[in-house]
Amino acid sequence: MMALALAAACSPGEGDAPYLEFLGGGFVFNYRLAQAEYGFVVKRLRRIPDGTILEAVLANPGGGEPFVLRETAAWDRLEYVFRSPPVRGVKANHDYRVEVRLIDPVDRRVLATYARAFRSDVDQSVLPERAPVVGPGYQPAPR
Numbered sequence: 001m002m003a004l005a006l007a008a009a010c011s012p013g014e015g016d017a018p019y020l021e022f023l024g025g026g027f028v029f030n031y032r033l034a035q036a037e038y039g040f041v042v043k044r045l046r047r048i049p050d051g052t053i054l055e056a057v058l059a060n061p062g063g064g065e066p067f068v069l070r071e072t073a074a075w076d077r078l079e080y081v082f083r084s085p086p087v088r089g090v091k092a093n094h095d096y097r098v099e100v101r102l103i104d105p106v107d108r109r110v111l112a113t114y115a116r117a118f119r120s121d122v123d124q125s126v127l128p129e130r131a132p133v134v135g136p137g138y139q140p141a142p143r
Contacts, residue, residue, distance in 0.1 A: 017046050019102055019112050020054075023079065027090060027120040034131040036090050038122055039083035042100055048073040052111065053103040057083040059096040061124075062089035073102075090124040116139070 030063025038058070048054075052073040057066050069082045082100075090096075095117035102111040 017048055019048050020080075020100060020114055021045055022114070022116050025062060025098070025116075026118050029122065029124070029127055031127060032131065032133055034067055034128045035086040036065055036088075037084050038096065038118060038120075039077055039081065040074065040088075040098055040116070040118065041081050044078050044080075047075070048102065049104075050075055051105040053105055054080055055101045056139050057086050057099045057101075058082070059098065061087045061091070061094075061096055072105075084093070088124065090122055092123045095119050 020042040023041040023043045025038065026038060027038040029036045038061075040056075042054075050073060054071045054073060055073075056069045058069070060066050067084050069084075071080050071082070082098075096119070097115060097117050099113060099115040101113050103109070104111055
């Protein structure tokens with residue numbers, strides 16, 4: 001009994017626990033649309049104050065400015081999905097860093113930051129230069 005009480009006293013409180021964890025993510029190559037995109041999903045591990053801004057920064061595989069995406073925390077949301085716009089220049093076996101920041105909506109203070117890298121197994125060169133089909137079916141694209 002004493003050991004259980006001691007273990008409980010030594011364990012970190014919720015205040016020390018992370019707010020989020022990465023569930024998964026990566027690259028999607030859509031041959032039909034001749035485009036690639038990437039993204040990830042984070043899961044809430046403990047309550048995030050309502051109104052907190054989740055700001056995701058995704059490296060731009062084509063170079064240039066990173067993509068910045070924002071979501072607003074709500075008490076009933078357990079997962080948040082961040083997806084890039086279509087990207088160019090994806091290289092195989094290259095790490096692309098993503099970062100999620102929790103930002104206080106009132107004073108803009110960063111409450112927490114989480115980072116991870118995603119990697120593609122294939123180069124963007126596997127995609128055609130332009131979409132081979134158009135429309136909801138598989139009609140050949142006009143020449």
